[in-house]
Amino acid sequence: MIEDTVAPPPLEPPPVRSWPALDLKATDFDPVLEELMRERPVSRIQLPHGDGWAWLVTRYEDVKAVVNDPRFSRAPVPDMTVTRITPHFKPRPGSLAFAESSDHHRLRRAVAPAFSARAVERLREGAREMLDELVSDTLRDGPPADLVDRVLQPFPTTVICELMGVPDADRERMSGWVSDILFTAKGAAATGRAKDEMYGWFAREIAARAADPGAGEDILSLLGAAVAAGDITQEEAVGLVGPVQIGGEAVTNNCGNMLYLLLTRPQLRERLREEPEARPRALDELLRYIPHRSSVGLARIALEDVELRGVRIAAGDAVYVSYLAANRDPEVFPDPERIDVDRSPNPHVSFGHGPHFCTGALLARMEIELLVETFLDRLPDLRLAVPAERVPWRRSALIRGPEALPVTW
Numbered sequence: 001m002i003e004d005t006v007a008p009p010p011l012e013p014p015p016v017r018s019w020p021a022l023d024l025k026a027t028d029f030d031p032v033l034e035e036l037m038r039e040r041p042v043s044r045i046q047l048p049h050g051d052g053w054a055w056l057v058t059r060y061e062d063v064k065a066v067v068n069d070p071r072f073s074r075a076p077v078p079d080m081t082v083t084r085i086t087p088h089f090k091p092r093p094g095s096l097a098f099a100e101s102s103d104h105h106r107l108r109r110a111v112a113p114a115f116s117a118r119a120v121e122r123l124r125e126g127a128r129e130m131l132d133e134l135v136s137d138t139l140r141d142g143p144p145a146d147l148v149d150r151v152l153q154p155f156p157t158t159v160i161c162e163l164m165g166v167p168d169a170d171r172e173r174m175s176g177w178v179s180d181i182l183f184t185a186k187g188a189a190a191t192g193r194a195k196d197e198m199y200g201w202f203a204r205e206i207a208a209r210a211a212d213p214g215a216g217e218d219i220l221s222l223l224g225a226a227v228a229a230g231d232i233t234q235e236e237a238v239g240l241v242g243p244v245q246i247g248g249e250a251v252t253n254n255c256g257n258m259l260y261l262l263l264t265r266p267q268l269r270e271r272l273r274e275e276p277e278a279r280p281r282a283l284d285e286l287l288r289y290i291p292h293r294s295s296v297g298l299a300r301i302a303l304e305d306v307e308l309r310g311v312r313i314a315a316g317d318a319v320y321v322s323y324l325a326a327n328r329d330p331e332v333f334p335d336p337e338r339i340d341v342d343r344s345p346n347p348h349v350s351f352g353h354g355p356h357f358c359t360g361a362l363l364a365r366m367e368i369e370l371l372v373e374t375f376l377d378r379l380p381d382l383r384l385a386v387p388a389e390r391v392p393w394r395r396s397a398l399i400r401g402p403e404a405l406p407v408t409w
Contacts, residue, residue: 013311016044016053021085021294023395026388027257029291029328029337033058037325042311045320047295050083054299054318055311058325060332060349062308066321067354072300074098074356082318085295086398087188090195092239096359097298104355107240110226111359114163114219120362124370127159131370135378143408144385147259152252152405156367160248163363164241165218174198178249183397198245203238210234219244244359250292251364253394253401255371257290258283260402261339262375264388268339273376282341283368288327288348289339293399296320323349381409 019032036043041059046052057066066072078091078098091098099107113119131151138150153175161171180186180194202220209216209224216222223237232240262269272282299318306313313319327348328336351358358364375382384391385406392403 014044016046019045019047021048025393027290041309047083047085049087051081052083054083054320057321060326060329063321063326064353071303071306073100073303074300075100076301077299082299088191095239110232111219115359120366128370131155147405147407152256156249156251165220178246182399183394199242202241206237247360250399251367253399254292256401258286263384278341284346285343287350291324296322382407
């Protein structure tokens with residue numbers, strides 16, 4: 001825990017460990033992260049890009065404490081060259097990811113109506129019909145099929161584009177930009193170019209909607225209205241919307257991981273088919289178990305000296321938390337390497353925690369529920385068309401998942 005009382009002298013800082021961006025297969029847990037978790041609760045790491053080193057916090061309670069402590073802030077990060085996993089780092093002003101306190105609340109309020117429980121439920125039936133159509137087309141064309149190409153990619157892309165207000169004619173291009181940003185195998189130049197083109201498109205679209213604000217409920221219309229009302233700036237609106245689009249399409253990979261696990265664990269799949277009431281618990285357990293990203297996300301900067309687990313973190317130091325590690329903390333999740341559908345309670349932090357809890361968590365959950373429900377109820381005979389070890393996985397990716405999921409029936 002973070003200590004404010006009199007404590008023994010701080011421990012000597014641990015050595016700096018290099019954390020490579022491994023191309024991990026399937027849903028294997030990162031062996032480097034596993035070593036760091038075993039060695040100590042607060043480590044020092046150096047990632048492939050950026051400068052220097054950063055602290056890494058892995059225990060569940062420590063992770064929650066750091067992300068809720070205003071002494072650790074993301075706001076300074078855009079102006080620093082913190083060690084990081086990504087080759088291209090160009091945050092935009094207005095990004096929710098780096099906003100803090102009153103600015104964070106102001107920016108989040110601009111898009112909150114689109115992500116409320118009521119708004120997400122309004123989308124459910126249309127999303128179900130869209131998914132049913134994709135599955136029907138796949139079944140009609142016959143086996144084999146790539147489930148990623150036929151269902152897992154187009155479904156979340158269409159849902160987030162509908163919510164965002166991206167016109168049909170621009171959706172394929174938008175999906176291409178997001179792919180180049182999330183999957184960095186093409187290199188920093190391609191990632192940077194995709195970001196510039198995507199944000200340029202958003203800037204033009206928001207400016208047009210701000211010039212003629214209407215009563216639209218899509219995110220671009222909400223942002224245009226907020227700019228017109230003076231609640232946020234045009235620059236802030238553009239910086240806010242990009243990560244929302246990118247995060248919306250990450251569902252493809254998370255669901256790819258889930259379906260892969262269900263395809264390779266027939267007993268789990270059979271139980272969920274026979275016991276629909278167990279599905280909500282199973283989804284939470286799969287969300288906890290699946291290592292959905294590579295390495296770590298965004299850093300925070302210590303604004304003053306802080307002591308954590310006997311280690312002194314100095315003002316100006318970069319600090320990362322690992323939600324993946326927190327989800328495997330045996331003090332909170334007994335036998336964490338096992339998928340336990342009956343695990344209760346299951347306070348996983350797969351959507352983050354604290355002020356930066358994922359804005360689109362309810363939307364992602366709704367999409368995951370529909371995909372798993374469809375998989376279990378409409379596709380009972382679905383099976384992998386290749387041996388499990390031959391399923392290709394995305395390389396050099398920020399978000400982990402299968403590149404293709406060849407199936408037959």
